[in-house]
Each structure stands twice: as structure tokens, then as C-alpha cells.
Amino acid sequence: MRSWVGLLRAAAALGPCSESGGFRTRFDFGSRDAASWFPGHMAKGLRQMRASLRRADCLVEVHDARISLDAESCAVPYCQVLPVPKPLERHRPPARHSDCLPAPCFLQHALSPCRTALRQPHIPLSGRNPVLQEVLGIRPHLLVLNKMDLADLRQQSRVLEQLRQQGCSHVVFTDCQRDGNVKKIVPLVAKLISSSPRYHRAESIEYSIMVIGVPNVGKSSLINSLRRLHLKKGRATAVGGEPGVTKAVLTRIQVCETPLMYLVDTPGVLPPKLADVETGMKLALCGAIRDHLVGEDIMADYLLYVLNQQQQFGYMERYGLPEASDNIRHVLKYVAVTLGKTQKVKVLTGTGNVNMMMLNYSAAAYEFLRAFRAGRLGRLTLD
Numbered sequence: 455m456r457s458w459v460g461l462l463r464a465a466a467a468l469g470p471c472s473e474s475g476g477f478r479t480r481f482d483f484g485s486r487d488a489a490s491w492f493p494g495h496m497a498k499g500l501r502q503m504r505a506s507l508r509r510a511d512c513l514v515e516v517h518d519a520r521i522s523l524d525a526e527s528c529a530v531p532y533c534q535v536l537p538v539p540k541p542l543e544r545h546r547p548p549a550r551h552s553d554c555l556p557a558p559c560f561l562q563h564a565l566s567p568c569r570t571a572l573r574q575p576h577i578p579l580s581g582r583n584p585v586l587q588e589v590l591g592i593r594p595h596l597l598v599l600n601k602m603d604l605a606d607l608r609q610q611s612r613v614l615e616q617l618r619q620q621g622c623s624h625v626v627f628t629d630c631q632r633d634g635n636v637k638k639i640v641p642l643v644a645k646l647i648s649s650s651p652r653y654h655r656a657e658s659i660e661y662s663i664m665v666i667g668v669p670n671v672g673k674s675s676l677i678n679s680l681r682r683l684h685l686k687k688g689r690a691t692a693v694g695g696e697p698g699v700t701k702a703v704l705t706r707i708q709v710c711e712t713p714l715m716y717l718v719d720t721p722g723v724l725p726p727k728l729a730d731v732e733t734g735m736k737l738a739l740c741g742a743i744r745d746h747l748v749g750e751d752i753m754a755d756y757l758l759y760v761l762n763q764q765q766q767f768g769y770m771e772r773y774g775l776p777e778a779s780d781n782i783r784h785v786l787k788y789v790a791v792t793l794g795k796t797q798k799v800k801v802l803t804g805t806g807n808v809n810m811m812m813l814n815y816s817a818a819a820y821e822f823l824r825a826f827r828a829g830r831l832g833r834l835t836l837d
Contacts (some may be wrong), residue, residue, distance in 0.1 A: 477762045477780045486752070499721035506718060509662050511647045511655060512594045514639070514717070516667040516676055518604035518740045519627055521836045593664075594646035595624065600672040601740075602627040602634065604827075606764075606835040613835075630675035637683055639676075640710050660714040662706065669722025670741040677717050680709040693816045736836045741827060745820075754819040755782040757826055758837060768832040772825070782813070790818035 597617070599605075610627060617625055624642065647661055655662070665673045679691045685708065706716035722742065728734045735756050739746040744751065748772045758780065759771060767778045773788040792794065795817040801808045825831050 473493060477778075478759055481732075481759045483735075483752075486731055500723050503664065503666065503720050506664060507593070509655070509814050510593055510664040510718070511661050512596065512643050512663050514596045514598055514643065514663055514665045514676075516598045516600050516665060516673045517669050518668075518671045518742070519599040519602045520740055520834060521736045531681075533571040594643075594650045594714055596639070596646065597622055597625045598639065598676060599625060599627045600630060600676060601631055603629040603631065604829045606833045609835045626674075628676065628679075630672050633683055636676065636679045639680065640684060640713075640715060643715070644713050660716060663715060663717045664720065665717055666720055667722060668724055668742045669736065671722065673722065674719055677707055677709060677719055680717065681707070684710040692789060704767075737815050739823070739836065740828065745823070749824060750816065750819040751782075754786065754822045757823065758782050760834065761831065764834060766832045766834055768830075769822075772830065786815050786818040786822065787813060788814060790814055793818070793821055795821065811831075 553743055575715065599613070602610075605627075614625055616624075622806070624646065626642065628639070630636060634760050643663060644661065652658075665677060667673050681687045681689075706718055709715055709717050724737070728737075734743060734748065735753065737743050738745065738753055739757055758769075761767070762778060762780055769775065769785065770778055775785065775794045776786050779785050790813040795814040796811050797814040797817075799810050799812045801810050826834070
């Protein structure tokens with residue numbers, strides 16, 4: 455008699471290839487709202503970042519290379535700052551030569567969100583926080599697209615060209631797990647600082663760099679990688695596979711001796727409200743939003759939709775599917791069978807209770823997402 459595993463494989467094989475005989479051309483989110491995750495540590499961290507900005511010589515923004523650029527972004531620069539006609543002079547603090555910018559610069563680069571307005575096209579970089587974008591024109595800015603080992607490398611030239619058109623000319627792709635391209639950051643940051651006015655920090659021989667970005671894109675990993683390369687020292691800040699590990703603006707961490715450079719790790723900050731459901735889905739797939747706020751079932755379905763759209767069929771071989779499928783339940787059957795994700799279910803019958811072994815679709819969806827995040831389903835760029 456065949457084992458229960460064999461029976462489950464036979465049951466999985468009965469599933470249809472897809473619901474409509476072909477791949478979906480668009481994903482139906484139904485009536486779902488955009489996932490919103492803005493806990494207290496994000497609001498506190500944002501206040502601390504604004505307070506610490508005066509001491510920063512350069513901003514290093516870290517983002518996930520898999521959601522680096524939306525294909526439908528328009529040509530309007532994302533960080534274009536438009537002045538809002540408001541009287542700003544009354545908000546100016548008491549003049550102190552040691553810590554104030556020159557008067558014209560102060561008015562041009564006011565920090566408060568009520569003093570600037572951001573003109574934003576259709577998600578040019580999925581999930582980049584517009585609140586953080588407000589400060590990018592004030593200090594030299596380097597965009598680090600991390601986790602390039604998980605992204606589709608064939609898209610790099612397209613991404614760089616689109617970013618250049620949007621006014622973002624200093625971009626580095628990195629892989630902090632293998633220190634790939636990380637060595638380019640310190641020389642580039644030093645060059646950006648030396649070619650920009652430092653105002654009240656002009657006499658300081660040390661460079662202070664603030665690392666910003668959305669949650670779980672590898673900000674802490676980048677700092678640790680820089681310390682390994684330039685100081686031959688170990689981990690200085692905690693890292694994790696879930697968002698929200700860094701909950702406060704930390705003290706300065708030295709990452710280089712020549713030039714003397716310190717980095718400040720900051721908590722990942724999302725906008726208080728994501729206006730676009732698909733942006734939230736992409737962020738969730740990359741781990742920037744906690745899974746339970748979106749739902750692992752719909753996340754797995756959206757991932758399958760993207761894999762099929764980009765003709766990334768590595769899941770077939772990994773989970774033993776005879777052909778590609780657009781039916782997430784059918785795919786998760788094979789995932790559950792291959793990985794042995796089952797659960798005992800008590801069934802009430804006329805003769806008593808019977809324990810049956812059933813496939814655990816929730817566990818299968820979780821493993822499907824984990825495989826994507828670890829790069830085991832192939833390199834994929836979601837934008």
C-alpha cells in the first residue's frame with residue numbers, strides 16, 4: 455500500500471494548471487487596502503533623525519535592489535522639491551554662527567515638511583519614504599541598492615539610466631553578505647563630502663554619515679560589512695531577517711580609519727500610509743512589512759503571479775511541478791508535499807473522532823516566501 459506521501463502527491467497532481475488556461479495579465483487585489491505599518495519606534499526614529507541631521511556630512515540611503523525602480527515611473531524627478539509660498543522667517547531659530555547655515559541656504563533648505571512639497575510620480579522606487587526624501591537635497595546623497603545577489607542583474611543598466619533621468623546620479627549596487635561592491639562606498643562618500651560645503655562642520659577632520667532607508671533593506675548589514683572591510687572588525691550593530699530590529703538612532707559607529715568616518719544606524723521608516731496596494735505588496739515580499747499585516751496567502755499568490763510574468767519557472771523544478779501553474783493552491787500543494795508540511799486534523803464522524811493528515815497550506819505559503827527571499831527561486835526584480 456502506498457504511503458500517505460504518495461497519496462498526497464497523487465492528490466496534488468490532480469490540480470489544474472491554471473484557472474483560466476493561461477497566466478494572469480494583472481493581479482486582482484480585490485478590495486484590499488494598502489498595508490500600513492508605522493509603529494511608535496518609527497515615529498520616534500524619524501524625530502531623532504531630523505534632530506541628528508545637522509551633524510551629518512552625507513546621507514547614505516539603502517534600498518532593496520529587487521524593488522529599485524518601477525517600470526511605469528514617469529520622467530518627473532522623484533526628489534524635485536517645490537517651494538511652498540509660506541513666510542519662513544518667523545520660524546528661523548536664533549542665529550548662532552557655530553551651528554547655522556548661511557541665511558540664503560537656510561531658506562532654501564528648510565527641514566520642516568510644511569516648508570517643502572515633494573512632487574512624486576508613480577512609485578519610481580517602490581516604498582522609498584517621501585518623508586525621508588525631504589532631506590536628500592540638504593546633504594550629499596548616495597543611494598545604495600543592496601541585496602543585488604537576489605535581484606535580476608540584467609535590469610541594472612535600465613535602473614541606473616532611469617535613476618539618472620530622475621536626478622539620482624550616485625548609485626551603488628551592493629551585496630553585504632559577500633561584501634560585493636561595498637568597498638566603493640567610502641571613496642565615493644569622501645569624494646561627495648569634499649566637493650560639497652560642510653558649513654559649521656568644515657573644521658572637523660572626521661566624517662559623519664547617516665544611514666537611512668525603509669525597514670529590512672540591510673542598513674545594519676552595510677555598516678557591519680564596511681567595518682569588516684576597512685577595520686577588520688566584527689559586527690557592531692544587530693541584524694535580522696525581519697523588519698524592526700533597529701528601533702532607535704544609535705550612537706556613531708566607526709567604519710574607517712583613513713579617512714576617519716563614522717556611520718549612524720537608524721531605524722527603517724515607512725510612510726505612515728502607503729497609497730498604493732501593490733507597493734505595499736512588493737515591500738512585504740522583500741520583508742519591509744511584517745507578513746501578518748498583509749497575509750501570507752495573498753503574498754504567495756502575488757509572488758507566483760510575478761514569477762510567471764517574468765518567466766521565472768524555477769519553482770517547477772524545486773517543488774516537482776510537471777508544468778508552470780498560475781493557481782497558487784495547486785502550487786502550494788506541491789510545496790507542502792515536497793517539504794512535508796502537513797498537519798493533523800480531527801474530523802467528527804458518526805462512529806467517533808478520526809485524525810486525518812492534511813496539507814498545511816499556511817506553512818507551505820510561508821516556505822514559498824522564504825525561498826524567494828533567500829534567492830532559491832531565481833533572481834527577481836519586482837519593479
